[in-house]
Amino acid sequence: MYGKGLKPLSIATVAMLALSLSLVFFYAPLDGDQGFVQKIFYIHVPLAIVALIGFVVGGIFAIAHLRTDDRKWDAYSYVAIHLSVIFGVAVLITGAIWAKASWGHWWVWDEPTLVSFLIVFLLYATYYPFRYAIEDRDRQARYASVFAITAGAFVPLNFMAVRMAESLVHPRTFATAEGGMPGEMMLTFLCMLVAIGLLWTTLVKFELTAKSASGQVKRLRRALDAPVSGGSSRIAPEVS
Amino acid sequence: MLELAVLLPLGAPALPLDEAGKYVAGAYVVFVVLLVVYVAIMAAKLGRIERELREVAEIAERREENQAAPGREAEAAPHA
Numbered sequence A: 001m002y003g004k005g006l007k008p009l010s011i012a013t014v015a016m017l018a019l020s021l022s023l024v025f026f027y028a029p030l031d032g033d034q035g036f037v038q039k040i041f042y043i044h045v046p047l048a049i050v051a052l053i054g055f056v057v058g059g060i061f062a063i064a065h066l067r068t069d070d071r072k073w074d075a076y077s078y079v080a081i082h083l084s085v086i087f088g089v090a091v092l093i094t095g096a097i098w099a100k101a102s103w104g105h106w107w108v109w110d111e112p113t114l115v116s117f118l119i120v121f122l123l124y125a126t127y128y129p130f131r132y133a134i135e136d137r138d139r140q141a142r143y144a145s146v147f148a149i150t151a152g153a154f155v156p157l158n159f160m161a162v163r164m165a166e167s168l169v170h171p172r173t174f175a176t177a178e179g180g181m182p183g184e185m186m187l188t189f190l191c192m193l194v195a196i197g198l199l200w201t202t203l204v205k206f207e208l209t210a211k212s213a214s215g216q217v218k219r220l221r222r223a224l225d226a227p228v229s230g231g232s233s234r235i236a237p238e239v240s
Numbered sequence B: 001m002l003e004l005a006v007l008l009p010l011g012a013p014a015l016p017l018d019e020a021g022k023y024v025a026g027a028y029v030v031f032v033v034l035l036v037v038y039v040a041i042m043a044a045k046l047g048r049i050e051r052e053l054r055e056v057a058e059i060a061e062r063r064e065e066n067q068a069a070p071g072r073e074a075e076a077a078p079h080a
Helices: A004-024 A036-068 A071-103 A112-125 A127-132 A137-164 A183-225 B002-011 B017-068 B071-076
Strands: none
Touching: A004 A036, A004 A183, A036 A071, A036 A112, A036 A137, A036 B017, A071 A112, A071 A127, A071 A137, A071 A183, A112 A127, A112 A137, A127 A137, A137 B002, A183 B017, B002 B017
């Protein structure tokens, strides 16, 4: 069920990533201030935006789970948060590399962009121990959904904190009072943002497909292990 | 000429290309490595699912054989 459309989505993701990387290295002009180091921006910022949106999406799926009590939405929420945490790791590492190249330090504590993202990341890092500390599957799913909604509501604060921060060192993505990015840079950035968004979607779909397949195999095994009675099949049709 | 001399530093990279290149390559390599590690973990999971599916298929086939020939097991068992 989840695997439907995975192949064209994967092809679109690879094509978009290839196009975007070509734009980054062969089309986008060098930044007058930072030079070649600014190329990190095209991977770091889209990863950060997609990770943060992914956290919010995980919260929206969690709302759907609490409203419908359908375990499918809990799986969606878990996978969305899981992938966003992985993207978050990439954001922190690429950010540290960029900070070292630009400022001479791996980490700067007085930069609100970095610290607020770290807070969000650490918040979501507690999702796993919180979730798996609960043995009962229904309670686990409900509590995890409440966590995902609460933390998801906190994420927009991160965006607002970044926008309100007055630091001129950290580049702004969209137009500011000073004029923003040149057109070529903006186009490259938007292509990369779409590519990373597609990558996130593909990986979410991929993981959901794997989880669904694993669940179906388990159900099939349980049905086969059960004693046959009355000739009727006990094999469940499909995992929700 | 003087104008060019004034403009050049503005367009020049903050770090020389050979030094900046290491950082840029590092950032993109980190992204690719994370992606490859994730795909490798997912491939291992899919391998496990495939193995489990094979086991389930074998159980189903054995059960089907037993249902098709119910006396076979009794024949195979040693007579007391």
